[in-house]
Amino acid sequence: MNYIKDPWEIEKKSFEIIGKNIDESKFDKKELLIVKRVIHATADFEFANILKISKGAIEDGLKVLKEGFNIVSDTKMAEAGINKKVLEKIGSKVKSYINLPEAKEISKKCGITRSMAAMEIAAKDESNKIFAIGNAPTALFRLIELVREGKAKPSLIIGVPVGFVGAEEAKEEVKKLDIPYIITEGKKGGSTVAAAIVNALLYMIER
Amino acid sequence: MNYIKDPWEIEKKSFEIIGKNIDESKFDKKELLIVKRVIHATADFEFANILKISKGAIEDGLKVLKEGFNIVSDTKMAEAGINKKVLEKIGSKVKSYINLPEAKEISKKCGITRSMAAMEIAAKDESNKIFAIGNAPTALFRLIELVREGKAKPSLIIGVPVGFVGAEEAKEEVKKLDIPYIITEGKKGGSTVAAAIVNALLYMIER
Numbered sequence: 001m002n003y004i005k006d007p008w009e010i011e012k013k014s015f016e017i018i019g020k021n022i023d024e025s026k027f028d029k030k031e032l033l034i035v036k037r038v039i040h041a042t043a044d045f046e047f048a049n050i051l052k053i054s055k056g057a058i059e060d061g062l063k064v065l066k067e068g069f070n071i072v073s074d075t076k077m078a079e080a081g082i083n084k085k086v087l088e089k090i091g092s093k094v095k096s097y098i099n100l101p102e103a104k105e106i107s108k109k110c111g112i113t114r115s116m117a118a119m120e121i122a123a124k125d126e127s128n129k130i131f132a133i134g135n136a137p138t139a140l141f142r143l144i145e146l147v148r149e150g151k152a153k154p155s156l157i158i159g160v161p162v163g164f165v166g167a168e169e170a171k172e173e174v175k176k177l178d179i180p181y182i183i184t185e186g187k188k189g190g191s192t193v194a195a196a197i198v199n200a201l202l203y204m205i206e207r
Numbered sequence: 208m209n210y211i212k213d214p215w216e217i218e219k220k221s222f223e224i225i226g227k228n229i230d231e232s233k234f235d236k237k238e239l240l241i242v243k244r245v246i247h248a249t250a251d252f253e254f255a256n257i258l259k260i261s262k263g264a265i266e267d268g269l270k271v272l273k274e275g276f277n278i279v280s281d282t283k284m285a286e287a288g289i290n291k292k293v294l295e296k297i298g299s300k301v302k303s304y305i306n307l308p309e310a311k312e313i314s315k316k317c318g319i320t321r322s323m324a325a326m327e328i329a330a331k332d333e334s335n336k337i338f339a340i341g342n343a344p345t346a347l348f349r350l351i352e353l354v355r356e357g358k359a360k361p362s363l364i365i366g367v368p369v370g371f372v373g374a375e376e377a378k379e380e381v382k383k384l385d386i387p388y389i390i391t392e393g394k395k396g397g398s399t400v401a402a403a404i405v406n407a408l409l410y411m412i413e414r
Contacts, residue, residue: 001380003348003373007320010344014371043369043394044251080287081398113214137217141210162250164224165217166210173208187250191288192399 014040022048030058034182034200041196050185057180061130061156061201068092069129069155071198072122073191074115074139078132081195086202094198095128097121115139123152132158134194137166144173157181158197160189221247229255237265241389241407248403257392264387268337268363268408275299276336276362278405279329280398281322281346285339288402293409301405302335304328323349330359339365341401344373351380364388365404367396 004010018039027035031053038047065071068091073079079096087094097103097118106117115136122128123146131154133140140159146152159174161167164187171183182197211217225246234242238260245254272278275298280286286303294301304310304325313324322343329335330353338361340347347366353359366381368374371394378390389404 001348001352003345003376005318005320005323005345007322007343007345010370010372017371040371041369042397043371043374075287077284077288077398077402080283111212113212115214116212136214138210138212138214141208145208162248163217164221164247164250167250169210190249190397190399191284192397195284 011040018045021045030204033204034058034197037196037200037203038193041192042190044188046188047184047193050188052175052181052183052185054175054181057156057182058201058204060180061158061182062204064129064155065090065092065201065205070095070125070127071130071132072096072119072128073194073198074098074118074133074161075135075191077191078134078194078198081191082198083202086199086206089206090202094132095122112142113138116142119143119146119152129155130158130198131156132160132194132198134158134160134189134191135162137161137163137170140170140174141166144170144177147177147179154179157183158194159183160193160197162189162193163187218247225252228252237411240411241265241404244403244407244410245400248399249397251395253395254391254400257395259382259388259390259392261382261388264363264389265408265411267387268365268389269411271336271362272297272299272408272412277302277332277334278337278339279303279326279335280401280405281305281325281340281368282342282398284398285341285401285405288399289405290409293406293413296413297409301339302329319349320345322346326350326353326359336362337365337405338363339367339401339405341365341367341396341398342369344368344370344377347377347381348373351377351384354384354386361386364390365401366390367400367404369396369400370394 018036071094073096082094103114103117107114119142174181225243278301280303289301310321310324314321326349381388
């Protein structure tokens with residue numbers, strides 16, 4: 001069997017193919033890097049239509065990353081997908097709180113999901129400036145509530161939960177906040193998409 | 208904001224919605240559990256058309272899982288997405304070799320990708336019976352070669368790498384082997400899909 005073995009060559013070829021299959025003129029240079037990386041991670045061109053990036057959101061995200069602020073993810077899976085080498089280089093971290101005993105405790109005591117409890121804990125740490133939600137709509141809903149209650153002040157919300165119950169609605173709510181966002185309209189999204197968006201930002205800084 | 212907070216209720220509702228939107232008669236009961244869980248994880252109904260399960264593959268997978276054999280994943284991301292609680296209950300493990308120093312070493316020495324080196328190491332451990340590849344086509348290509356060389360004897364290949372370069376071709380090659388498989392035809396797939404398929408199998412045994 002003959003196959004390309006160089007991961008860089010694979011990525012380069014892949015990005016070329018993606019570029020030829022979307023209307024690149026719809027995006028600016030940085031937006032395009034995000035859109036292409038998400039399609040690279042999903043092989044799903046629909047993301048070119050449903051990815052919505054609020055004005056200035058990429059710059060806001062890059063700014064806090066360059067300052068070494070941290071990223072919160074709602075799942076261990078998104079956390080695992082984010083490039084640790086680059087994170088380390090720029091002095092930032094990705095943190096998920098879902099498996100903390102404290103999250104379990106709050107979840108039980110307050111009758112909320114662990115995903116929601118994890119957002120409450122994460123919001124208390126002011127070094128957390130980017131919130132990337134790829135899985136649980138409840139996490140995103142709780143984050144939105146925390147923002148409205150003045151208990152969370154993210155510099156960027158990456159809101160891409162996936163699913164048929166609540167995901168679409170949660171993402172529409174994000175738009176109503178006065179917080180920079182990168183979302184996927186509708187039902188699609190996922191931990192892979194969240195990680196791809198974060199990695200696209202990281203690679204704009206260092207690679 | 209009013210939203211459903213019970214994860215079980217969300218999952219139940221989601222599966223109901225999925226059931227109404229696919230032709231359930233095309234699948235048997237167990238196949239349907241896999242198809243629905245993949246669509247649940249991606250919100251992408253195309254998977255109902257591209258998921259291909261070889262005859263008896265689910266039973267073969269369940270058999271080795273019940274016997275406590277292990278699962279190999281090509282990425283930390285798929286590993287993170289697989290339900291550890293259920294794995295522990297049935298006495299199985301999920302292992303990825305991609306970050307091992309040994310994988311790096313082989314990769315450098317032999318001029319192959321770390322994903323390929325990881326497959327070579329994984330194949331040597333006879334407790335590894337299910338290989339779940341969600342990301343790297345090169346990992347799947349190398350696994351296929353190892354099978355042909357008689358160096359790997361998986362009981363089930365979950366072959367769902369995603370992408371525009373090699374993914375489709377690698378999955379077509381899997382079909383030619385005499386090994387039970389669950390694959391996604393075409394370019395779509397991913398770590399999320401690999402984890403969803405493994406979890407669907409695990410939940411058939413225990414939950």
